[in-house]
Amino acid sequence: MATIPHTLAPHLASMKGLRHGFFGRQGGTSDGIYESLNVGPGSDDKPKAVTRNRALIAEEIGAKGPEMLLSCHQVHSDRALLATMPWGDERPRADGMVTNLPGIALCILTADCVPVLLADRKAGVIGACHAGWKGALGGICEATIAKMEEIGANRKDIHAAVGPCIGQDSYEVGPEFRDEFLERAPWSGNLFWPGQAGRFQFNIETFVKNRLVHEKLAWVDVIGHDTCAMEEMYFSNRRRTHRGEPDYGRQGSVIMLES
Numbered sequence: 001m002a003t004i005p006h007t008l009a010p011h012l013a014s015m016k017g018l019r020h021g022f023f024g025r026q027g028g029t030s031d032g033i034y035e036s037l038n039v040g041p042g043s044d045d046k047p048k049a050v051t052r053n054r055a056l057i058a059e060e061i062g063a064k065g066p067e068m069l070l071s072c073h074q075v076h077s078d079r080a081l082l083a084t085m086p087w088g089d090e091r092p093r094a095d096g097m098v099t100n101l102p103g104i105a106l107c108i109l110t111a112d113c114v115p116v117l118l119a120d121r122k123a124g125v126i127g128a129c130h131a132g133w134k135g136a137l138g139g140i141c142e143a144t145i146a147k148m149e150e151i152g153a154n155r156k157d158i159h160a161a162v163g164p165c166i167g168q169d170s171y172e173v174g175p176e177f178r179d180e181f182l183e184r185a186p187w188s189g190n191l192f193w194p195g196q197a198g199r200f201q202f203n204i205e206t207f208v209k210n211r212l213v214h215e216k217l218a219w220v221d222v223i224g225h226d227t228c229a230m231e232e233m234y235f236s237n238r239r240r241t242h243r244g245e246p247d248y249g250r251q252g253s254v255i256m257l258e259s
Helices: 047-061 133-138 140-150 175-184 186-191 204-214 237-243
Strands: 018-023 080-082 096-099 105-110 114-120 125-131 159-162 192-194 200-202 219-222 251-257
Touching (some): 018 047, 018 114, 047 251, 080 140, 105 114, 105 125, 114 140, 114 204, 125 133, 125 140, 125 251, 133 140, 133 175, 133 204, 159 204, 175 186, 175 200, 186 204, 204 219
Parallel strands (some): 080 096, 159 219
Antiparallel strands (some): 018 251, 096 125, 105 251, 114 125, 114 159
16 A cells, blocks of 8 residues: 655654654545545544545554544643543543553644644653644643653653644734733744734744743754645645635644554
């Protein structure tokens, strides 16, 4: 079977016994605005197509069945939870997951927000989180790291990777958005470039990277792909909004300890 296109983070890719991948929109079975690797159960895509696409990623990553590919009902929170078994269709409301069990694939769903994958290979602990601007500002990265430490990880041994997300050139925000960041994270002022008509261009990728670096991890990789600008490779909610389309697909960012 042909390999489904995906991007690897250099430091995670060097770890034995670890599988991961930042998957885009290519290599799946959906059509129309969901073409083609839409893995978002919350989209209005045909459920059978989403199920098949998730099975394709599970197979690619080496999981023993699509039920081992776990995703949360993401709510832009700072809640991270421990994943110990498949939870089926009743997805828990959270934005971070951690596990120390081989064979459980943690899958973050995004379409401009920032996916983060984390691993402490020495301790055999992995994590993944969905960092939209609310979650990133509210502490989802820190909460996921703390949850990893609860099951034996050491942050000095954690390698993280910031995946494909909306780039600064594509992410226009208003002054009230910038004001909230300056109030809660005063150091972030240089991540807002002046835009048109009193608006700003925000660098959420670097914001998330800086939050991770501040946690004193072993390493932080940054993929550097703009999901909004790279239409052939990624789904994008911002691009959907500009075009007035009714919905959008979600790509998956996955990490798993090999069995």
